[in-house]
């Protein structure tokens with residue numbers, strides 16, 4: 001596959017490139033994801049996988065009713081998920097709206113847990129580009145080390161790929177040193193072919209991560225969509241030498257779900273992606289189930305949902 005220089009791209013070239021990508025075999029992708037999703041894991045490997053999954057969580061609160069107090073409590077949980085067990089790893093990051101970044105940065109100082117912020121008029125992205133850039137810069141200035149932006153799905157679905165590309169480039173620039181996760185909102189992209197195209201478009205525009213969903217649309221992360229995105233990052237690295245991370249987000253609530261994603265990563269792109277540096281699970285309510293299953297494996301006793309604080 002030939003990839004032309006991105007600083008010299010025209011809309012026609014970008015469209016030709018994206019439309020020239022091989023189509024996704026829908027049945028094949030769904031069958032493969034379903035098959036991998038039923039793989040069982042040995043008990044010894046399961047304990048390790050649960051800890052890995054915990055370390056990959058972007059612990060998220062994205063509610064209109066979020067308060068500084070709620071974010072502080074979430075940060076405490078991110079650093080020490082189980083107050084009674086210091087062997088539980090910390091999560092990867094806490095993900096909040098831009099106006100709560102400062103609170104999270106203070107609460108997480110020196111902890112090693114990152115602060116991620118959604119920006120660019122999350123979740124719809126429907127604001128003038130300048131407003132989305134201001135939103136991004138504000139989150140970075142407040143100390144966010146990771147920005148989760150949404151793409152303009154309307155422009156993408158209308159075939160205006162260059163607009164989407166240039167907006168990602170602009171947000172990338174506004175991020176400065178912060179990592180950029182580009183949310184494709186795959187539940188609105190209609191086809192797997194579009195998911196593959198949007199993945200390549202985002203990576204070529206400079207995404208550090210590609211992320212499935214905002215969690216605000218009814219169809220959020222799925223295994224087949226994540227499979228298509230994993231294949232895209234694998235192929236992108238083979239062509240360009242640059243590795244991009246993947247973050248399924250939205251609707252991931254159980255340990256079973258989380259482990260299915262880890263099996264998918266292992267079988268599709270291999271261990272190079274099996275770390276929080278390259279794979280995240282965006283979730284608001286997964287952590288407690290991981291903690292309950294972890295304790296059950298260690299003690300044989302199921303703690304029940306009331307045992308742990310609310311995520």
Ligand SMILES: O=C[C@H](O)COP(=O)(O)O
Pocket residue numbers: 060062095213214215216220249250251252282283284285286
């Ligand atoms: O980015 C993460 C999602 O917004 C979380 O979605 P969730 O509440 O379905 O876990």
